[in-house]
Amino acid sequence: MPTRTAFAFSRRAITIAALALTVGPSPLFAQTPVNGGTLTFALSPEPPFILTSINTTLQMGMVGSKIMESLLKLDVDLKPQPLLAQSWEISADGKSYTFKLRPNVKWHDGKPFTSADVKFTVMDVLKKLHPRGRSAYAKVTDVETPDPLTAIIKLSEPAPPMLVALASSYESPMTPKHIFEGTDIAANPAVSKPIGTGPFMFKEWQKGSFIILEKNPNYWDAGKPHLDKIVFRIINDASARAAGLESGEVQIGGLSPIPLTDMVRIEKNPALTIETRGYAYMSPFMLMEVNTRKPPLSDVRVRQAMAFAIDRDRMTKLVWMNYGKPAVSPIPSSVTSFHSTDLPKYDLNLDKAKQLLDEAGYKAGPDGKRFKITHDFVPLGSDYQRTGEFIKQQLSRVGIDVELRSQDLPSFFRRVYTDYDFDTTSLYYGAFADPTQGVQRLFWSKSIQKGVVFTNPTEYRSEAMDKVIEAAQSENDPVKRKALYLEMQRIAMTDLPVIPLMETRFTTISSAQLKNHTVTADGVIGGNFADVYFAK
Amino acid sequence: MAKDLRFIGRRLLKALPLLLAVVLFNFCLLKLAPGDAAEVLAGESAAATPEYLAELRARFGLDRPVHIQLFNYVWKLAHLDLGYSFRHNMSVLDLILGRLSATLVLMVSALLLAVTIGAALGVLASNKVNSWRDTLISIFAMLSFATPVFWMGLMMIVLFSVNLGWLPSSGMETIASGNTGLAHVLDVSRHMIMPVATLALFYVAVYTRVMRASMLEVFNQDYVTTARAKGLTENRITLRHVLRNALLPLVTLLGVQMGTMLGGSVLVETVFSWPGLGRLAFEAVFQRDINLLLGILLSCSFVVIVANILVDVAYTKLDPRIRLS
Numbered sequence: 001m002p003t004r005t006a007f008a009f010s011r012r013a014i015t016i017a018a019l020a021l022t023v024g025p026s027p028l029f030a031q032t033p034v035n036g037g038t039l040t041f042a043l044s045p046e047p048p049f050i051l052t053s054i055n056t057t058l059q060m061g062m063v064g065s066k067i068m069e070s071l072l073k074l075d076v077d078l079k080p081q082p083l084l085a086q087s088w089e090i091s092a093d094g095k096s097y098t099f100k101l102r103p104n105v106k107w108h109d110g111k112p113f114t115s116a117d118v119k120f121t122v123m124d125v126l127k128k129l130h131p132r133g134r135s136a137y138a139k140v141t142d143v144e145t146p147d148p149l150t151a152i153i154k155l156s157e158p159a160p161p162m163l164v165a166l167a168s169s170y171e172s173p174m175t176p177k178h179i180f181e182g183t184d185i186a187a188n189p190a191v192s193k194p195i196g197t198g199p200f201m202f203k204e205w206q207k208g209s210f211i212i213l214e215k216n217p218n219y220w221d222a223g224k225p226h227l228d229k230i231v232f233r234i235i236n237d238a239s240a241r242a243a244g245l246e247s248g249e250v251q252i253g254g255l256s257p258i259p260l261t262d263m264v265r266i267e268k269n270p271a272l273t274i275e276t277r278g279y280a281y282m283s284p285f286m287l288m289e290v291n292t293r294k295p296p297l298s299d300v301r302v303r304q305a306m307a308f309a310i311d312r313d314r315m316t317k318l319v320w321m322n323y324g325k326p327a328v329s330p331i332p333s334s335v336t337s338f339h340s341t342d343l344p345k346y347d348l349n350l351d352k353a354k355q356l357l358d359e360a361g362y363k364a365g366p367d368g369k370r371f372k373i374t375h376d377f378v379p380l381g382s383d384y385q386r387t388g389e390f391i392k393q394q395l396s397r398v399g400i401d402v403e404l405r406s407q408d409l410p411s412f413f414r415r416v417y418t419d420y421d422f423d424t425t426s427l428y429y430g431a432f433a434d435p436t437q438g439v440q441r442l443f444w445s446k447s448i449q450k451g452v453v454f455t456n457p458t459e460y461r462s463e464a465m466d467k468v469i470e471a472a473q474s475e476n477d478p479v480k481r482k483a484l485y486l487e488m489q490r491i492a493m494t495d496l497p498v499i500p501l502m503e504t505r506f507t508t509i510s511s512a513q514l515k516n517h518t519v520t521a522d523g524v525i526g527g528n529f530a531d532v533y534f535a536k
Numbered sequence: 537m538a539k540d541l542r543f544i545g546r547r548l549l550k551a552l553p554l555l556l557a558v559v560l561f562n563f564c565l566l567k568l569a570p571g572d573a574a575e576v577l578a579g580e581s582a583a584a585t586p587e588y589l590a591e592l593r594a595r596f597g598l599d600r601p602v603h604i605q606l607f608n609y610v611w612k613l614a615h616l617d618l619g620y621s622f623r624h625n626m627s628v629l630d631l632i633l634g635r636l637s638a639t640l641v642l643m644v645s646a647l648l649l650a651v652t653i654g655a656a657l658g659v660l661a662s663n664k665v666n667s668w669r670d671t672l673i674s675i676f677a678m679l680s681f682a683t684p685v686f687w688m689g690l691m692m693i694v695l696f697s698v699n700l701g702w703l704p705s706s707g708m709e710t711i712a713s714g715n716t717g718l719a720h721v722l723d724v725s726r727h728m729i730m731p732v733a734t735l736a737l738f739y740v741a742v743y744t745r746v747m748r749a750s751m752l753e754v755f756n757q758d759y760v761t762t763a764r765a766k767g768l769t770e771n772r773i774t775l776r777h778v779l780r781n782a783l784l785p786l787v788t789l790l791g792v793q794m795g796t797m798l799g800g801s802v803l804v805e806t807v808f809s810w811p812g813l814g815r816l817a818f819e820a821v822f823q824r825d826i827n828l829l830l831g832i833l834l835s836c837s838f839v840v841i842v843a844n845i846l847v848d849v850a851y852t853k854l855d856p857r858i859r860l861s
Contacts, residue, residue: 040711045819048577049625056581131581131588186595192625207624207634208811210711231711235809236819243693243705410571410824413579419570449586453579 031515033533038229039514041524042241042253046208046234049191053121053175054129058282061170061525062254063232066213067108068173068196069528071099071118071166074521076277078336078433080167083528084113084174084197085151094158094476101149105220107176108201118151119143120177129185132437133172136165139474158476161434168281169198170526199225199530209234219530226533238262238381245272245509251534252510252517254278254524260321260383266509275508276323278523280334283431283438284504285327286387289416290424292497293459296371297423301360303496306424307346308353309398310391316502319386323507327500329489330439332431334503337478338485343493353398362399370399376416378427379409387426387501418451420459428504429454433521435485440469442498443488460497544845551841558837559613559830563606566826572598573622573824596622609830618834619827623820628831632813636835638708639812641724642804643797645732647790650739655786657740658747663774665752673744681741685800689734689807696730703730706809731808735800739793746789750782757781783854791847795840 047060050067071085080088085099105113122143126133139159144152155162166172174197179190193202197220200213211232215225233250235241242258244250246269258266266272288306296302312326325333333339354364362370373395377388385406392402402424407415415421432438441447443465447456465488472484492498508524510517516531517524574592578584593599597608612619618628661673697705708727709715715723754760755778763773802814813832820829851858 046624048623055577057577058580129591131578131584134585134587206811207626207631208638208816209708209809212711233707233711233809234811235706236815237806237809239690240693240706240807240809243690243698247697247701247705249697249705408822409579410569410576410822412571413575414570418575451575452584452586452589453575454584 031535033226033515033531034536035226035533037227037534038231039227039252039529039532039534040231040233040244040250042235042244042250042257043211043232044234044236044241044257046236050194050202050205050211051173051175051185051191052170053125053133053173054185054191056131056171058170058255058525061522063211063213064173064194064196065169065198065522065526066200066230066529067194067198067202068169068175069198070169070172070174070526071101072163073169073526073528074164074167074281074433076280076519076521078164078280078521080163083167083169090163094160095155097153097155097163099151099153101151102220103149105197106218107178107197108195108216109176109179111176111178112148113174113176113197114148115143115145115151116148117174117177119145120181121172121175122153125175125180125185126172130172132165136162136171136437157474159474160476160478160481161436161473164433165437168520168522168526169528170281170522198528200227200230200528203229221530224530226531227529230529242266245511248511251514252508252524254506254508256323256383256506257509259381260319260323263321263323263507271512273510273512273514275510275518275523276505278508278518278520278525278527279504279506281433281520281522281526283332283334283433284428284506285330285332285431286324286426286428286501286504287327287330287442288391288424288426288499288501289422289442289458290497290499291420291422291458293420296360296362297373299360300495301356302362303499304346305353305356305360305398306395306400307496307499308349308356309400310394310499310501311348312501313348315387315390315394319390320383320502320504323505324502325505327502328493330431330442330492330498330500331435331485331489332503335431335433335435338435338482340486340489342486343489346493346499350398357398357400364399368399369401372401372403373423374403374405376405376407376412376422376425378425379407379412380427384426391424391426413453416457417453417455420450420457422457425457426501435488436473440473440488443492444469456497458497460495462491462495465491465495540849544849547845547848548841554841555834555837556610559610559834560606562830562833563609563826566824566829567602569824571824572596573826574598576823577623592622609827613834618831621820621825621828621831623823623825624828628828631816631828632831632835635811635813635816638810639798639801639805639814642728642731642735642801642810642812643794645728646735646739647793647797649732649736650743651786651790653736654740654743655747655783657744659751659774659779661744661748662751662755663770670748673748677741677744679741680737681745683737685734685738686803686807688737689730689804692730692734693807703727708811731804731810734807735797735804738800739797742789742793743786746785747782750785751778754778754782780854784851787847787850787854791844794843795836798836 043059047057050060050064052061052064069084072080073083075081084102086102087100089098107113127137139155139157140153141156142154176195179195180188199216199219201216203212203214205211213230215228235244238259241253242262290297290303292298316324316326329340329343331339357370364370375388375391377384388404392404395402416425430438441455445461445466449455468484468488472481475481513534515533515535519531520527573596574589577592578589621628621631624631657673661670664670693705696703704727709723763777798814802818805812805815817832
């Protein structure tokens with residue numbers, strides 16, 4: 001497995017020069033960009049507003065990241081690169097992060113961007129109002145601003161995941177102090193008409209129809225952006241999105257804009273390209289949560305039997321048309337610094353599964369059935385429904401009778417995360433670039449938070465697991481930290497409260513003429529589109 | 537005229553308790569659905585903390601007991617305030633007003649098209665009963681009645697947008713075209729062709745069948761026989777004596793169908809990304825945006841009530857023997 005360290009934060013006291021200023025010719029920029037043109041972007045569903053510093057709806061990120069930028073960005077290999085900060089330095093004890101800001105950056109209303117904005121963003125916005133910020137910035141005690149272009153983030157103890165959170169315009173956009181200070185931020189009209197430092201400026205939002213962004217003529221990266229306008233069209237029907245892309249009325253759509261069953265047709269269309277990079281930041285993966293509260297699922301042998309009975313290779317091929325990769329660990333392989341393959345393995349083995357179920361005391365009855373469970377698949381379209389049907393069929397081969405339940409999304413959330421009224425589920429989670437952000441919530445006993453969506457609903461509690469997770473949160477030594485996460489994966493794959501199914505490959509579908517839309521780890525969700533252009 | 541207005545005023549006043557019942561019923565029904573708006577928003581954010589959820593609930597007023605929420609809602613309504621949609625970050629009234637015109641344009645055009653074509657086809661079919669013309673019209677009506685609205689819409693998109701490239705596949709206008717005046721009207725009309733045709737098709741079928749049956753019934757009445765005996769031409773009888781009386785059932789149906797048409801427009805608006813009320817309502821259900829949904833349902837009930845009153849007035853114009861009381 002790759003051993004290169006993908007995270008700059010994991011090295012002690014490094015200073016990174018302003019790479020962006022010295023970038024030489026690379027394959028991405030091989031062609032000379034063409035200026036001009038309007039890009040039409042399919043968006044669904046319509047976001048409530050456009051300020052991802054207080055709400056992290058992905059669709060909001062797709063719009064907001066073009067307008068508001070973060071201090072750093074992550075390249076496609078998850079390495080931090082300069083954006084609004086030109087360089088940064090982490091103190092040896094891991095408790096002080098010094099950012100040198102880019103000079104002459106202005107907000108869209110002409111006011112200068114300074115370290116005071118950084119302080120306001122981290123202390124008053126992200127730490128207080130961001131859904132994930134409360135944990136990502138929990139250890140931040142203060143942001144010092146010795147001069148307008150220097151911001152020093154002070155921590156009570158090392159928090160290595162913080163840098164990844166800071167390095168995404170979707171996750172942590174810098175938020176203008178002069179607009180929001182002293183106001184009720186969520187009620188401020190600027191949440192729907194954001195002011196940022198980005199390559200595009202907010203122009204118009206016609207609810208239910210479209211959002212228009214215009215080129216920022218005073219963008220700090222002179223000569224960019226190349227596009228004149230970006231129009232986000234709200235198209236909620238999957239077939240209509242496919243038709244829009246095929247007819248050329250829409251030139252890009254992200255987060256798998258059309259169902260896999262239509263992909264066969266799209267793949268053959270020379271006017272369209274399919275991109276699966278650009279989702280490493282959220283690292284989506286399919287998993288099966290198993291409610292360990294009651295027998296038979298409280299028996300680890302039963303959970304292991306289920307893992308042995310589900311053919312993840314076939315699921316990836318048949319249900320997901322190869323837009324995925326069978327999962328062997330709860331940390332997906334895209335998170336290269338932490339992913340492990342040296343773990344208990346559950347390759348398809350029906351005899352082993354049956355034997356485990358026999359041992360657990362669930363012998364097959366005269367009709368070949370052992371027991372009945374329910375399965376709630378996440379109601380996000382036909383691909384997930386077919387996943388549920390596949391699991392039902394697979395488990396029936398070892399005598400487990402599965403009843404599929406479908407419902408709408410709010411009912412699913414309420415059933416699984418508030419009422420805990422389920423046996424098994426299948427859905428996708430964001431593992432994110434650091435396990436602290438995305439994966440620990442599945443296994444940490446403190447994540448059993450009734451009523452909070454996407455936290456540990458399986459009632460899994462393990463002292464050993466808690467110890468490893470808590471140690472990793474503030475371990476500043478990258479080697480030790482990796483060892484802790486390897487141990488976490490080993491325990492997870494032994495106890496199996498969650499059965500990893502597949503690393504999802506989301507697609508971005510775009511016109512073949514459109515270039516450079518995916519140049520960061522957060523792709524179309526967090527990329528600022530400064531480099532995007534239409535090739536002639 | 538003054539009598540008509542008095543009648544309309546009286547009917548509207550009588551409709552108030554009905555509207556209140558609609559509100560109470562809808563509120564209880566929606567509260568029965570599992571999950572709330574805060575959970576949905578947190579779910580869309582792909583992560584949350586208990587504090588974040590608690591803050592959302594407090595902001596949305598969801599942390600208070602249900603009967604207080606209901607009381608607050610009705611109290612606001614009494615002040616003609618439809619409340620606030622937290623999902624859309626806008627007042628419900630602004631949202632509805634912003635979308636109402638798009639839906640009305642769609643519905644009224646579809647309704648006019650359906651009534652005109654349906655009535656014409658019905659008359660043509662009834663005029664020569666059991667001829668090949670009648671059979672052909674009946675087959676057309678049956679097919680369009682049986683075709684699912686969304687399928688029809690998708691097939692039109694595939695043919696006219698993707699394959700032929702004649703018509704835009706979605707939206708209400710060319711975005712950021714800067715069109716004004718006639719150019720704007722033409723642009724919107726071009727976008728309307730497919731959605732209106734899709735929505736109208738089902739109703740064309742219904743009106744054709746109703747019109748045909750109603751015409752045939754009137755043709756059998758004694759006064760038609762009298763007219764024939766007077767030596768009037770068949771066309772004159774059809775247009776002057778039969779059509780007017782045969783229109784009554786059609787008008788009745790029209791009033792009733794204002795409501796069902798809103799349902800049909802949900803599908804059409806979704807397929808064609810038409811920025812109307814139907815789609816807004818549909819999404820509000822899945823987002824548990826109760827204030828918004830209540831507001832839309834209330835305004836739709838209001839539209840249906842008004843339509844029915846207008847239908848009653850229209851009766852008296854068509855048949856002077858019917859009186860308003």
